[in-house]
Structure formats: C-alpha cells, structure tokens
Amino acid sequence: MSSGDILDVVFDRFLSGTTIFANRDVLRHDYVPQALPHRDEQIHKLGAMVAPALTGSKISNVFVYGKTGTGKTAVARFVLSHLERRAGDTGAPVRVSYINCRLAGTNYRVLAELCRTWSVNVPFTGLASGEVLDRFRDSLIASKRFTVVVLDEVDALVKHQGDDTLLYELTRINESLRGGWVGIVGISNDLHFKEYLDPRVLSSLSEEELLFRPYLADELYDILLARAKSAFLPNALLEPALRLCAALAAGEHGDARRALDLLRVAAELAERETAKAVTEEHVRLAQQKIDDDRVAEALKSLPLHSKVVLLATHLISSRTQEGAITGDVYGVYKELCDVTKVEPLTQRRVSGLVNELDVMGILNARVVNLGRYGRTKKIRLGIPPKALSDAFSHETLVSSLMSYTPKSFHRRRIA
DNA sequence: CCTCCACTGGAAACCTAGGCTC
DNA sequence: GAGCCTAGGTTTCCAGTGGAGG
Numbered sequence: 001m002s003s004g005d006i007l008d009v010v011f012d013r014f015l016s017g018t019t020i021f022a023n024r025d026v027l028r029h030d031y032v033p034q035a036l037p038h039r040d041e042q043i044h045k046l047g048a049m050v051a052p053a054l055t056g057s058k059i060s061n062v063f064v065y066g067k068t069g070t071g072k073t074a075v076a077r078f079v080l081s082h083l084e085r086r087a088g089d090t091g092a093p094v095r096v097s098y099i100n101c102r103l104a105g106t107n108y109r110v111l112a113e114l115c116r117t118w119s120v121n122v123p124f125t126g127l128a129s130g131e132v133l134d135r136f137r138d139s140l141i142a143s144k145r146f147t148v149v150v151l152d153e154v155d156a157l158v159k160h161q162g163d164d165t166l167l168y169e170l171t172r173i174n175e176s177l178r179g180g181w182v183g184i185v186g187i188s189n190d191l192h193f194k195e196y197l198d199p200r201v202l203s204s205l206s207e208e209e210l211l212f213r214p215y216l217a218d219e220l221y222d223i224l225l226a227r228a229k230s231a232f233l234p235n236a237l238l239e240p241a242l243r244l245c246a247a248l249a250a251g252e253h254g255d256a257r258r259a260l261d262l263l264r265v266a267a268e269l270a271e272r273e274t275a276k277a278v279t280e281e282h283v284r285l286a287q288q289k290i291d292d293d294r295v296a297e298a299l300k301s302l303p304l305h306s307k308v309v310l311l312a313t314h315l316i317s318s319r320t321q322e323g324a325i326t327g328d329v330y331g332v333y334k335e336l337c338d339v340t341k342v343e344p345l346t347q348r349r350v351s352g353l354v355n356e357l358d359v360m361g362i363l364n365a366r367v368v369n370l371g372r373y374g375r376t377k378k379i380r381l382g383i384p385p386k387a388l389s390d391a392f393s394h395e396t397l398v399s400s401l402m403s404y405t406p407k408s409f410h411r412r413r414i415a
Numbered sequence: 416c417c418t419c420c421a422c423t424g425g426a427a428a429c430c431t432a433g434g435c436t437c
Numbered sequence: 438g439a440g441c442c443t444a445g446g447t448t449t450c451c452a453g454t455g456g457a458g459g
Contacts, residue, residue, distance in 0.1 A: 124433090
C-alpha cells in the first residue's frame with residue numbers, strides 16, 4: 001500500500017466513519033450561531049446603540065464588559081454582522097473592523113491589524129505608530145465610509161496607567177475626519193480596567209456601557225443544547241454529559257466558552273475511541289485534558305530564559321521544603337545558563353520574568369519580608385513538575401537540565 | 416527603638432531589528 | 438546604501454521596604 005493509499009484510508013475513515021459529529025465547527029467558540037440564548041437583552045441594547053449607523057449618524061462609543069465566556073464577543077459579532085448586512089441592503093456605507101487586542105499584542109500591531117482590515121498595507125514593524133494611524137485615517141477619508149471598530153480584550157492594551165495613547169488617538173480620530181466617523185466598541189474582561197484609563201479616554205470610550213453577567217447553569221445548558229443539536233449526530237450525546245458540561249462550567253464563573261470546549265473535547269475523545277456516544281466519563285476526561293493542554297501549550301511557547309527560570313525554581317524546590325527565593329533562583333539560573341552556554345539575563349530582568357510567570361499561573365511568587373534577611377520573593381512552581389518534564393521533553397537543551405544538580409545553592413535558615 | 420539585609424520595582428538609558436527617505 | 442526613526446526587549450541605576458535581631 002502506498003503512502004497515498006494509507007492517507008486515503010485515514011481520510012475516508014475521517015469522512016465517513018465519524019459516529020459523533022455532524023458538524024464540529026459549531027462547537028468552536030469563534031462560531032457565531034443563528035441565535036444566542038439568554039442574551040436577548042444585550043443584543044437588543046447593542047443593536048439600538050449601533051442602529052443610527054444605518055442612517056449615517058455617528059454611533060456612540062460603547063464599552064462592553066463582563067467575564068470571559070459571558071457572550072460579549074459573540075453578541076458583538078452577531079449584532080455587527082447583522083448591521084453590516086442590513087447596511088449592505090440599504091446602501092449605507094458602514095464597515096466593521098474586528099480586532100483582538102490581546103492576540104495583536106501591542107499598540108502598533110493593533111493599528112497594523114486595523115489597517116489590514118482596510119486593505120491598507122503596513123509592514124509588521126518599522127513604522128511609527130503615528131504614521132500607521134495617519135495611513136488608517138487617510139484610507140477612511142478616501143473611502144468615505146462609516147466605521148465600527150471592535151476592540152476585543154482592550155484591557156490587554158492598557159496594563160499601566162498612562163499607556164492609553166492608542167485609545168486616546170482613536171477616540172479623537174473623528175475630529176479630523178470630514179464626512180465619515182469611527183465608532184468604537186471596546187470589550188473587556190477586566191472590570192477594573194476603567195481605573196487605568198485617562199478620564200478623557202474613559203468618558204469618550206464609555207459613552208454607553210453594556211454589562212454581561214455570567215451564565216447560570218441552566219442557561220449554559222440551553223446554550224449547549226442549541227449547539228449540540230446541529231453539532232452532533234442523533235443519539236451521539238447523552239443528556240447527563242451535557243448537564244455535566246453545564247454544571248462544571250457554571251462552577252467556573254459561568255463561562256460558556258469553557259462549556260463549549262468541554263463538550264467539544266469530550267466529543268473528540270469519544271470519537272477517537274470510536275464510542276457510540278459522549279458520556280459523562282468523556283466530559284471528566286476532557287476537563288483534565290483541557291487543563292493539561294493549556295499548561296503544556298503555555299510552557300512550550302515560553303521564551304528560552306523563562307524556561308530556564310522555571311527549571312531553576314524546580315531544581316531548588318525539589319531539594320528543599322521551603323519555597324525558593326529570588327537570590328537562589330537567580331544563582332541556579334546563572335549556573336544553568338553557564339552549563340548551556342547561554343548568556344544570562346540580569347537579576348532585574350529575571351525578576352520581571354518571574355512576575356510574568358506568576359501572572360500566567362505557572363509560578364507562584366509572593367513578596368515576603370525576612371527581617372534581618374531582607375525582602376525577597378518566595379517562588380514556587382504553580383504546576384506539577386511532571387508537566388515541566390513532559391513539555392520540555394522535545395527540547396534536548398532544556399530537558400537535559402531537568403536532572404542537573406545545582407552547586408551554588410547556599411541556603412540560609414529562614415523563619 | 417534602630418539597623419540593615421536582600422531584595423523589589425519604577426524610571427531611564429541602551430540595544431537591536433526593521434522600515435522609511437533621499 | 439547611508440542615515441534616520443520607532444517599537445520592544447533588556448540593562449543600569451537606585452530609592453524604598455518592613456521586620457528579625459541587636
């Protein structure tokens with residue numbers, strides 16, 4: 001049998017042999033369904049806020065907030081795609097640009113992305129932000145269109161007080177447009193986000209506000225049921241499994257995204273073992289798998305130095321009961337760099353990396369005062385050591401350090 | 416009550432990669 | 438192709454911190 005034949009067998013089996021899915025895309029969280037259960041109120045309100053666009057009037061900027069998986073993005077996409085379609089019918093020159101700020105990463109990349117949705121060419125680096133903004137503005141003026149810019153996860157752009165220049169510029173862009181306008185829909189998971197904003201930006205960005213409450217277990221159940229109807233073949237899903245997905249996700253602040261992930265992964269597990277239906281057992285396995293995968297993914301995509309810092313922490317904490325402290329971690333980190341011929345970063349930088357890892361939940365770092373013995377951070381792994389060795393097993397350089405025995409490790413007595 | 420350790424974390428300077436203009 | 442500019446990452450510098458131990 002040739003390689004091509006083997007592949008044909010695999011593909012055929014995939015195409016015909018599935019016992020579970022009718023349409024798996026329905027369970028992806030970027031899928032926008034025909035109906036959004038339990039979000040009528042928000043759809044109605046947001047619809048009313050953007051409706052003036054159909055007659056060419058400037059819409060108010062809207063600030064949408066609520067926790068992850070409460071339907072913010074889905075509602076925004078739903079409402080705005082309807083707006084665009086309706087505008088197409090009536091001939092209103094409305095256009096919607098959707099940007100995920102966290103995925104974009106920086107101010108510059110958000111702007112560049114924005115330009116790309118307008119087919120304006122910008123290099124991925126090298127230009128001044130102001131220049132990119134100018135190009136965006138020029139294309140707006142040239143096209144004479146009304147624009148709704150959706151900035152999903154805007155909080156990712158403003159981590160410190162005072163770096164809200166991009167938002168400031170965007171909220172002011174209308175002043176320099178003749179004829180067109182830009183309306184901003186800002187979406188944030190972080191309820192405290194507003195505190196970091198310049199009052200001028202805040203008042204301009206949140207001319208209107210829309211709050212999304214977490215879903216209740218019953219509501220999650222309805223959402224899952226609606227999707228499941230088109231995602232699964234008849235009888236491929238047992239009702240208790242669906243209940244369990246809803247209950248588990250409700251336990252985690254009513255996160256619909258989580259619920260959908262659970263259902264999808266559970267179904268994939270069931271399919272892989274060619275089970276006839278998705279059971280509660282599959283859901284439980286899925287819960288574990290999602291957590292493991294998320295950690296593994298985060299670990300693999302870490303920059304080299306962060307990995308070494310993690311290893312240093314691991315090496316120390318596997319040799320003492322107490323958590324490691326910054327000085328020790330840095331000492332061992334430098335040793336590991338030395339062994340692998342990697343130029344070490346400074347302690348200040350490593351301390352910054354530790355903070356980043358702490359935010360990601362991979363490390364637990366806590367500032368402690370040891371009195372006479374100074375002020376430092378106690379650092380512990382936030383994940384099982386096994387996750388480390390698994391994730392790094394493909395990288396010879398890093399994995400070889402897992403069994404290294406640190407020399408410089410002068411532990412003093414800590415109260 | 417005072418000292419002083421071992422850092423923390425803010426701020427600014429510095430470095431690098433990449434695009435722009437001429 | 439030189440000389441300029443910027444964003445993002447890193448280093449350098451340093452004031453600030455809070456409690457054990459004297």
